[in-house]
Amino acid sequence: MPTISRLAGRFFSVLLPIILAALLLPVAAIGQAPTLCQITDTVYRADGTPAQGTALISWPAFTTAAGRAVTPGSLTVTLDSSGGFNASLAPNTGASPAGTYYRAIFKLDDDAVLPAWAGEYRVMSDFLPAGDVIPTNAVQISAPSRGAAFTAIVREVDLQVVSLRDDRSEYLLRFSNDAAELLAFKFETMILPEPLTAIFTTTVPSSSLYLPALTAAQVTNVIATEITVDAGVAPPPGGGIEVRRSNGGWGAGSDGNLAGRFTTQTFNLPRLSRVQGYYLRQYDASSPPKYSRDSALLYVDYPL
Numbered sequence: 001m002p003t004i005s006r007l008a009g010r011f012f013s014v015l016l017p018i019i020l021a022a023l024l025l026p027v028a029a030i031g032q033a034p035t036l037c038q039i040t041d042t043v044y045r046a047d048g049t050p051a052q053g054t055a056l057i058s059w060p061a062f063t064t065a066a067g068r069a070v071t072p073g074s075l076t077v078t079l080d081s082s083g084g085f086n087a088s089l090a091p092n093t094g095a096s097p098a099g100t101y102y103r104a105i106f107k108l109d110d111d112a113v114l115p116a117w118a119g120e121y122r123v124m125s126d127f128l129p130a131g132d133v134i135p136t137n138a139v140q141i142s143a144p145s146r147g148a149a150f151t152a153i154v155r156e157v158d159l160q161v162v163s164l165r166d167d168r169s170e171y172l173l174r175f176s177n178d179a180a181e182l183l184a185f186k187f188e189t190m191i192l193p194e195p196l197t198a199i200f201t202t203t204v205p206s207s208s209l210y211l212p213a214l215t216a217a218q219v220t221n222v223i224a225t226e227i228t229v230d231a232g233v234a235p236p237p238g239g240g241i242e243v244r245r246s247n248g249g250w251g252a253g254s255d256g257n258l259a260g261r262f263t264t265q266t267f268n269l270p271r272l273s274r275v276q277g278y279y280l281r282q283y284d285a286s287s288p289p290k291y292s293r294d295s296a297l298l299y300v301d302y303p304l
Contacts, residue, residue: 050083065094118176238285
């Protein structure tokens, strides 16, 4: 059963700046007026319904390609009942100064009758109506016990793997409509791991800078204190198989997450908990050594 809540209060109007790159509004001109174009379009909300409200479009002073001078100004355009935008505009292609553009600010006023809804839904992957659900997907919500029937946008998806063998996961979907939360992107700062040292050359293809990934690696035995791994291929001459507990720090300069370096195709790794994950890459004897470009992950979830 979805957990849904209706937010208190009314949803306030939103100002949405949009640049109209090749459009110009009817303006007061010095001398002969510029030739106008008729611009029509339809404005939709994030849930796919036609928007209602006004668009305030402003422009700086400029001269059209035909030599008509245009003074700065603004114009308010009211969207019709189906979200239609209709205005008489003069083209600014080739205008002076170069790069002249127009700014449109949309004030959506039909949100006063749109209830604000937000909620979450927990479901196993077996029961998803589609193959997957990702943020920005539109979903239809129906919860008669709450009097809720609306279109929402998926804002967050939390995924927890339950069974690798059965490819089964538990999804926690958080959703809301426009009145509760505007559709937006949030970026977070992160530090990327330093790349492997490699000698670049223009005389050979880039694929020669890396060794093949260990796609045939597998766990062949599990006991309480260790697991046995078969890398699937013999290590390169003078090189080996590097194993780490997280996917980073590859190379001889970092041992913080190192589980071991092995010169044989089959080797044993220590097992410290029921759930254990190891990342594998092979390396050769060159200086600096070449590594696999991609890591192979071996995941163990087995009773101690």
